[in-house]
Amino acid sequence: MAVVETRSLTKVFKEGELGAVNSVNLETREGEFLVFLGPSGSGKTTLLRMIAGLETPTSGEILIGGRVVNELSPRDRRIAMVFQSYALYPHLSVYKNIAFPLKAQKVKKDLHKQKVEWAASLLGIGALLDRKPRELSGGERQRVALARAIVREPAVFLLDEPLSNLDAKLRASAREELERFHRRVGTTTIYVTHDQVEAMAMGDRVLVLNKGVVHQLGTPTEVYDNPADTFVATFLGSPPMNLAELSDVIVGFRPEHFRPVSSVNGEAVAFRFKVENIEYLGSEWIVSGTPASGKLGGQKVFSRLNSAQDLSLGGTYDFAVPQRELKFFDRSTEKRVEPKVVSWQ
Numbered sequence: 508m509a510v511v512e513t514r515s516l517t518k519v520f521k522e523g524e525l526g527a528v529n530s531v532n533l534e535t536r537e538g539e540f541l542v543f544l545g546p547s548g549s550g551k552t553t554l555l556r557m558i559a560g561l562e563t564p565t566s567g568e569i570l571i572g573g574r575v576v577n578e579l580s581p582r583d584r585r586i587a588m589v590f591q592s593y594a595l596y597p598h599l600s601v602y603k604n605i606a607f608p609l610k611a612q613k614v615k616k617d618l619h620k621q622k623v624e625w626a627a628s629l630l631g632i633g634a635l636l637d638r639k640p641r642e643l644s645g646g647e648r649q650r651v652a653l654a655r656a657i658v659r660e661p662a663v664f665l666l667d668e669p670l671s672n673l674d675a676k677l678r679a680s681a682r683e684e685l686e687r688f689h690r691r692v693g694t695t696t697i698y699v700t701h702d703q704v705e706a707m708a709m710g711d712r713v714l715v716l717n718k719g720v721v722h723q724l725g726t727p728t729e730v731y732d733n734p735a736d737t738f739v740a741t742f743l744g745s746p747p748m749n750l751a752e753l754s755d756v757i758v759g760f761r762p763e764h765f766r767p768v769s770s771v772n773g774e775a776v777a778f779r780f781k782v783e784n785i786e787y788l789g790s791e792w793i794v795s796g797t798p799a800s801g802k803l804g805g806q807k808v809f810s811r812l813n814s815a816q817d818l819s820l821g822g823t824y825d826f827a828v829p830q831r832e833l834k835f836f837d838r839s840t841e842k843r844v845e846p847k848v849v850s851w852q
């Protein structure tokens with residue numbers, strides 16, 4: 508186990524252009540499962556590849572276990588990385604695939620069996636050791652790739668969208684398996700994804716990136732409930748946080764907090780709300796429309812409800828948001844600010 512730290516870590520691919528990663532400072536905790544979350548092109552892979560030693564930083568430092576590793580080759584960093592497109596050797600058995608890094612690192616042959624069996628049993632593939640990759644399901648191949656990565660007992664585990672090749676159902680079970688696995692080995696893990704659900708479900712903490720810049724590093728609840736800025740507020744949540752411009756301030760509220768007034772307790776801001784669309788999602792309903800008057804008039808707003816059976820398309824209803832659920836952002840910096848008194852009319 509080791510802590511990973513970056514200091515002002517920057518990567519500029521082409522001189523004069525914006526950096527793919529811009530002055531990133533982060534520090535994992537020992538044994539933590541940290542997720543890098545951001546849209547496509549936000550610099551997640553580049554950041555991870557610099558930590559792994561596969562990409563040279565333009566400036567800044569990387570520390571693993573308290574030691575600057577910028578000059579160390581990937582194999583001397585005691586990290587293991589699994590990529591989105593992990594490749595198994597098709598002509599080698601599962602056993603030999605898992606043992607491959609041991610061979611490359613000249614680990615004594617009589618230790619191979621024990622280590623391979625340890626890694627395979629952690630991932631529940633002990634019975635598959637004699638098979639060839641083509642005789643495995645996608646999920647099983649995934650587990651072989653993970654077993655191959657852990658067999659050297661790395662101090663840090665780096666995973667770049669390792670589940671993205673799996674279908675939704677398999678993905679959910681692979682996710683669970685990976686979490687269970689992490690709890691068992693307790694190795695510091697950095698996991699890259701652009702899927703917010705995956706990030707929220709798996710991360711001890713989530714680092715939200717956009718355009719190579721860190722917008723927030725916090726627990727899933729922190730980034731969801733107290734987003735640092737409007738980017739985080741709208742990147743997380745589906746539908747995203749409702750944002751409305753009121754004079755010099757932007758007010759935000761989550762769709763689940765925008766509800767028929769009869770179900771809202773305590774101090775609240777109420778609107779007449781015209782329902783323009785209703786979507787039934789099985790366990791919940793997403794209702795969208797526009798407040799009928801006031802400063803929010805004409806701005807599209809989403810509501811997430813357990814039931815929308817009392818609402819009809821085109822109807823106008825009294826909706827409200829509890830005062831305590833309102834978030835405020837500065838209009839020019841878009842960063843979150845202290846709650847303010849605003850005029851809604």
Ligand SMILES: Nc1ncnc2c1ncn2[C@@H]1O[C@H](COP(=O)(O)OP(=O)(O)OP(=O)(O)O)[C@@H](O)[C@H]1O
Nearest residue numbers: 520521527545546547548549550551552553554701
């Ligand atoms: N080798 C390279 N040469 C030039 N530009 C690159 C190179 N690799 C990445 N980039 C650019 O750097 C930026 C960040 O890319 P990166 O692959 O880190 O994003 P990402 O967050 O991993 O995206 P995705 O979710 O699509 O995998 C992008 O604008 C990309 O075009």
Ligand SMILES: [Mg+2]
Nearest residue numbers: 551552553667
């Ligand atoms: Mg990537």
